[in-house]
Amino acid sequence: MNLYEGQMYWDKTVVDPLRIEKLGTGTETQVLIIGGGITGNLCAHVLAKTGLKVLVAEKGHVGRGSSLANTGLLQYRSDKMLIDFMDDIGPEPAYLFYRMCLEAMDQLTDLNRGLTAPTDYSLRDTIYFASSMEDTDPLRREYRCLKRYGFPVELLEREELKQRYRIDKPAALRTWHDAEVNPYRMIQALVRRNLELGVRYYENTELDLDNIHSNTILTRDGHPVGFDYLILTTGYTRLYETIKDRVIPRRTYAFCSEPVGGAPWPDNVMIWETSRPYLYLRTTADSRIIAGGLDEDRPDPETNPDQIRAKARLIADQVEDLFPYLKVKLAYAWNGLFCGSTDGLPFIGPDPNQSNILYLLGYEGNGMCYSMAGAAILTDYIQGRPNPYQSIVRLDR
Ligand SMILES: Cc1cc2nc3c(=O)[nH]c(=O)nc-3n(C[C@H](O)[C@H](O)[C@H](O)COP(=O)(O)OP(=O)(O)OC[C@H]3O[C@@H](n4cnc5c(N)ncnc54)[C@H](O)[C@@H]3O)c2cc1C
Numbered sequence: 032m033n034l035y036e037g038q039m040y041w042d043k044t045v046v047d048p049l050r051i052e053k054l055g056t057g058t059e060t061q062v063l064i065i066g067g068g069i070t071g072n073l074c075a076h077v078l079a080k081t082g083l084k085v086l087v088a089e090k091g092h093v094g095r096g097s098s099l100a101n102t103g104l105l106q107y108r109s110d111k112m113l114i115d116f117m118d119d120i121g122p123e124p125a126y127l128f129y130r131m132c133l134e135a136m137d138q139l140t141d142l143n144r145g146l147t148a149p150t151d152y153s154l155r156d157t158i159y160f161a162s163s164m165e166d167t168d169p170l171r172r173e174y175r176c177l178k179r180y181g182f183p184v185e186l187l188e189r190e191e192l193k194q195r196y197r198i199d200k201p202a203a204l205r206t207w208h209d210a211e212v213n214p215y216r217m218i219q220a221l222v223r224r225n226l227e228l229g230v231r232y233y234e235n236t237e238l239d240l241d242n243i244h245s246n247t248i249l250t251r252d253g254h255p256v257g258f259d260y261l262i263l264t265t266g267y268t269r270l271y272e273t274i275k276d277r278v279i280p281r282r283t284y285a286f287c288s289e290p291v292g293g294a295p296w297p298d299n300v301m302i303w304e305t306s307r308p309y310l311y312l313r314t315t316a317d318s319r320i321i322a323g324g325l326d327e328d329r330p331d332p333e334t335n336p337d338q339i340r341a342k343a344r345l346i347a348d349q350v351e352d353l354f355p356y357l358k359v360k361l362a363y364a365w366n367g368l369f370c371g372s373t374d375g376l377p378f379i380g381p382d383p384n385q386s387n388i389l390y391l392l393g394y395e396g397n398g399m400c401y402s403m404a405g406a407a408i409l410t411d412y413i414q415g416r417p418n419p420y421q422s423i424v425r426l427d428r
Contacts (some may be wrong), residue, residue, distance in 0.1 A: 034267060035100040036332040037339045037365030040287040040321070041215035042099060044151075049093060049222055054233035054250055059257030060086035062413065063248070064264055065238050067093035069101070069214050070391050070402035071264035072221040076142065077406040079228040081414065086256070087230060090237035094218035097266045100367035101399070102285050102321050104301050104313055105210040106157050107133040107182070110396040111375035112173045119374065124423045126180050128376065131420040132397065133182060135404035136208045142403075143212070148220035151213035151316040155301050158187075158196055160203035162306035167201045170305060174204055183207045196297050197354060200304075211301060211313050214399070240269060243388060260413055262389045264402075267370045271390070273426055274378050278394060279371040280330035283308075285323035286343035287315070289360040295320055296354055310349045320359060322346050332366050339364050370394045379405040380425035381412065389413075390426060 042048070062078055064071045067089030075085045087093075109132060116125035143152035161167045170186075177184040185205040187195070192203050222232060237251040240263075247255050263271070270278050295314060296302075303311035308326035315321060324346050333339050343364035350359050372378065372394045379401070382388040389409050393401030404420065411418040422428070 032331055032368070034097050034332070035365055035367030036334050037336065038363040039099050039365055040363040041213055042095075044213055045215055045219055049219060051093070051232045051234040053235040054088065054254060054256070057255040058086070060084050060231065061258070062086070062260045062262060063088065063256055063258035064262045065240070066096070066264035066266060067218075067222075067232070067234070068096045068098040068264065068266050069094070069218055069399055070266065070393055070405070071262075072218050072225065073142075073402050074262055074264055074391055074406040074409060075225050075230045076221055076228070077410050078413070079225055079230045081410060083413065085230045087225075087232050088236040088238055088250070088256070089232070089234050092234050093222055093232070094215050096268065097367060097369075098214050098218060100285070100365060101214040102311070102313065102323050103212045103214050104311060105136060105139060105212060105399055106206070106301070106397060107136045107208055107400065108157070108159065108206055109375065110371070112169065113180070113182075114169065114172050114176050116375065117176065120423070127420060128423050129180070129182060131404045131423070132400050133208060135400045135407070136210065138407065139400070139403050140210060143217070146217075146220040146224055148216070148223055150217040150220050152210055152217065153316075154207075154210050155313070156298060157206045157209045157301045157303070158192075158198065158203050159206070160192065160198060160200040160302070160304050162200070162304045164201050166305040170202055170204065177204075196300060198302070209301060212399075213316070240265070245385070246387070258387075260387050260389060262391055262409060264391045266392070267368050270370075273383060274392070277373045279373060281326045281328055281369050281371065282330060282332050282366055283323060283326045283369045284339065284342040284346060284364070284366040285321065286346060286361050286365075287363040288320040288347070289362045290318045291320060291357070292318055294318075295357055302353075310346065310353075312350055319362065320350060322350050324349070326369070330368050332368055339366055342366065371396075374428075376424050376428070377401040377405065378424065378426050379408050380421060383427040
């Protein structure tokens, strides 16, 4: 099954994507990362900066997994509200989880400042609006909770929301420390930087995940790769036995518009809402609108181009309902597999049965933010340092 179908946008923004050789012999490394998406590259970066020897193996080309379907919104708030995490996992872990995400956002911002190739990374405020009057009460409770714990948040009532952002909804949260990015450009920039840091990369190099031994794994071509630690950053390509029952696979749609010429709404804020499935939207560096939503409870991406386009048009209509002065012309439309988790948390940490096999699976809507946080957690783990967030996201929680 493919991870996505349709016409993608981000790869059209990179004229000279990297091409890297295949692994043609046996080799060894301290840390072997399997998967060259945004997660594997972020993790390789953080590990390499500590001086560890890192090798990234990608079965296709870097950045062409789900990371290419990714709409590039980076936010510290997750799909599940802080008040709901507090009810489900307790106040202390819930607060720590949100703090982990806020810190990860600042780490992503720092990291992007250090990259020389363009990533279109821009700090952006986020507007999270109440889709209906009934949703204003939980939204206000979320506001008070975030505020009490010191998170960057402001509550906007209807009039202010309308005046400042031209959004006619009952109320909204404004948050900051959030950002937008072109994920494919970011991966290209990260790989270039990681190569400078000494990370070894191999494309067209598939590792046989059914034959992982204590310190060795074989490529599909039969070459052994020795490792001290193995990190699985394989995204949604494989649902591992140890978490399979706690994963919720869905498919989700997105589109990218023709350029609209200038800012389509004030401050180019990122926007989403309380209803589920939710509409979300952002702008791009070349004045396009990217929006997504209409999640469906089935994992296989829609393959019919007319159906994909029709769903994208429905999302564009929702954008026009929100901003009636806009006329949105579709340029690219796609859909893809997207995995959530039953408790709203990602899966990050060692395999419960083999302590040198580590998972970094940023399932749920904030995948990239979780990947950044996970890179720090796993680096601490490998270096034997305690990490305040490890127990919250561990696999056997
Ligand atoms: C439509 C859509 C919109 C999204 N929008 C956002 C968003 O706005 N913000 C956000 O944070 N997240 C978003 N996500 C989620 C996001 O895509 C993921 O969190 C993130 O891109 C996943 O990156 P990854 O590196 O973990 O996975 P991938 O990009 O899929 O990378 C995994 C890689 O592992 C490789 N691989 C797998 N098995 C092997 C093997 N055996 N050997 C070698 N290589 C292997 C694959 O080829 C692949 O390249 C979105 C997802 C979709 C579908």
